Amino acid sequence: MESEKGGFGAAVVANFMRPSWAVLFLMFALITFVSLQLPAMTVFPLSVLSSSTNPGVSENHRSCSDYFRGVHGRKFVMSIKDFGGIGDGKTSNTEAFRSAVRYMQRFGDKGGSQLNIPQGKWLTGSFNLTSNFTLFLEEGAVILGSQDPKEWPIIEPLPSYGRGRERLGGRHISLIHGHGLHNVVITGQNGIVDGQGKMWWDLWWNRTLEHTRGHLLELINSDNVLVSNLTFQNSPFWTIHPVYCSNVVIKGMTILAPLNAPNTDGIDPDSSSNVCIEDNYIESGDDLVAIKSGWDQYGITMARPSTNIIVRRVSGTTPTCSGVGIGSEMSGGISNITIEDLHVWNSAAGVRIKSDNGRGGYVANVTISGLRMERVKIPIKFSRGSNDHPDDGWDPKAVPKFKGILISNVISVNSTKAPVLEGIKDASYEGLCFRNITLLGIATSGTWHCEYVSGFASEVFPVPCPELSSNGTSSWCSPS
Structure with missing residues (x-):
C-alpha cells in the first residue's frame, strides 16, 4: 500500500487556494497521519x-x-x-x-x-x-x-x-x-x-x-x-x-x-x-462497499428495500470504482443510509450513486459526511447509462426517484476532475444538498458537470454547476 502521508505537506503548499480552510484541512491531515499509526x-x-x-x-x-x-x-x-x-x-x-x-x-x-x-x-x-x-x-x-x-x-x-x-x-x-x-x-x-x-x-x-x-x-x-x-x-x-x-x-x-x-x-x-x-x-x-436492492423488473416486483444502513470508518483503495457505491441494482429501493468517516485513496471515485432507465426504485434519505480522499479521480459522482439489464422484460419507463441526499464535510487532495452529476431524464431529484466541500488539485478549467439534476450547494470549492443554486433559499441545506 502506498504511504498515505507522503506528499501531504507539499499538496497543501501547492494546491491550497482557500486560506479560510487551512485549519480544517490541517486537522484532516493530522487525523490521516494518526490513523496510519493504528x-x-x-x-x-x-x-x-x-x-x-x-x-x-x-x-x-x-x-x-x-x-x-x-x-x-x-x-x-x-x-x-x-x-x-x-x-x-x-x-x-x-x-x-x-x-x-x-x-x-x-x-x-x-x-x-x-x-x-x-x-x-x-x-x-x-x-x-x-x-x-x-x-x-x-x-x-x-x-x-x-x-x-x-x-x-x-x-x-x-x-x-x-x-x-x-x-x-x-x-x-x-x-x-x-x-x-x-x-x-x-x-x-x-x-x-x-x-x-x-x-x-x-x-x-x-x-x-x-x-x-x-x-x-x-x-x-x-x-x-x-x-x-x-x-x-x-x-x-x-x-x-x-x-x-x-x-x-x-x-x-x-x-x-x-x-x-x-x-x-x-x-x-x-x-x-x-x-x-x-x-x-x-x-x-x-467498490469497497456497494448498497443494492435488486435488478430492474425483478427488484421492482420483489420490492425488498435496503434500509437503515450505516457505513462508518471504512478505508481503502479501488482503482476502477468507488469507496461507497449506491446501486446500480437499486430497483427495490434504498433509504436511510448514513456514510461517515470514509477514507479513500488512489481510486476512481469517492462516493457514487448509480442508476439507469429501467431500474425504477428510489434512493432517499442519504447522509454522507466526513469523506477524505487523496488522488481520487472523481470525488463525487452520479452516473447512468450502464445499459445492463437481466433480460428483455425491463421497462424503459421505470425511472428511479431521488430525494434527500446530503453530502457534506468533504476534503479531496490531488483530485483529477470536479464532481460529475449525471442525472436521468424524467427521473425526479428532490433535496440534493452539497455543503462544506473542498476539492484541491483540479485544473482551473475543471468545472462541475451536471445534467438533469437540481439542488443546493453551500461552501463548495470549486464553484458548483448552476443547477445547484447557492442563493440560500434552502434552509435545510444551510450550515447549522
Whole structure:
C-alpha cells in the first residue's frame, strides 16, 4: 500500500487556494497521519455488543451495538479436527466441514455450537452454516477455497435478480453460505478465508465463465449476524453479500483482492435492513462497499428495500470504482443510509450513486459526511447509462426517484476532475444538498458537470454547476 502521508505537506503548499480552510484541512491531515499509526486489525470482543432487541444507532452514535443482539458463549465447542479435517493445504476438507455443521446443527436449541478452525491451511469446497452457531478461526488458521468448480455447486438465482448476475440461469454458491439462519457469528483471531479466486477471474477474462461466480460469504434471509476480526481475500466475485437479511454487523475486517480482480466488491448489503459496516479496511477491484436492492423488473416486483444502513470508518483503495457505491441494482429501493468517516485513496471515485432507465426504485434519505480522499479521480459522482439489464422484460419507463441526499464535510487532495452529476431524464431529484466541500488539485478549467439534476450547494470549492443554486433559499441545506 502506498504511504498515505507522503506528499501531504507539499499538496497543501501547492494546491491550497482557500486560506479560510487551512485549519480544517490541517486537522484532516493530522487525523490521516494518526490513523496510519493504528493497527489494521483489532480483536473485536463480543462483550462490546449490546443485547438490546431494538435495532438502531447507540446513544453515542459511534458504534452499532444495537444492530446485533449479543450472544452468550456457545455450549458445545468442537474442532474441525474432530471431523477428520487435515490442515495441510492439499487435502480436501469439504466433507469434514459439511459433516461438522450437520452434526452441530442438533445443538441449535441446546445452547448453540462453535466450530473452531485451528492453525493450518484447510482446503474446502462450499459449506453451509447453521443457526445459533459460531465459526471461529484461530490465529494462523486459513480456509482455502477449492480449485474444483464442482465443489461450488450451482444454486437458484436470487428472485430479486431473476438470473445470475453475470450469466443466465443459476449461479455458483458461495464458499461459506447460509439461508434462513439466526444468531450467526463468523469471527476469530485474525484468521484468513482465502477464496483463491484467480481461477475464476481467468474464466471471466477468457469469456469462458458458464455460471455467475460465487461469493466468499453469502447469507440469505438471515437475522442477527456478526462478521468480525478476520481477513477475507481473493474472492471469486463479491466478497461479503448479506441479502434479504436484517441486523447484520460487519466490523474490524480486512478485505483484500488484487486491484485488477474483476467485480471483487468488498461488502454488498442487498435488500437488507439494519446493517452496520464499520472499522474495515478494503482493497478491491471494484467498490469497497456497494448498497443494492435488486435488478430492474425483478427488484421492482420483489420490492425488498435496503434500509437503515450505516457505513462508518471504512478505508481503502479501488482503482476502477468507488469507496461507497449506491446501486446500480437499486430497483427495490434504498433509504436511510448514513456514510461517515470514509477514507479513500488512489481510486476512481469517492462516493457514487448509480442508476439507469429501467431500474425504477428510489434512493432517499442519504447522509454522507466526513469523506477524505487523496488522488481520487472523481470525488463525487452520479452516473447512468450502464445499459445492463437481466433480460428483455425491463421497462424503459421505470425511472428511479431521488430525494434527500446530503453530502457534506468533504476534503479531496490531488483530485483529477470536479464532481460529475449525471442525472436521468424524467427521473425526479428532490433535496440534493452539497455543503462544506473542498476539492484541491483540479485544473482551473475543471468545472462541475451536471445534467438533469437540481439542488443546493453551500461552501463548495470549486464553484458548483448552476443547477445547484447557492442563493440560500434552502434552509435545510444551510450550515447549522
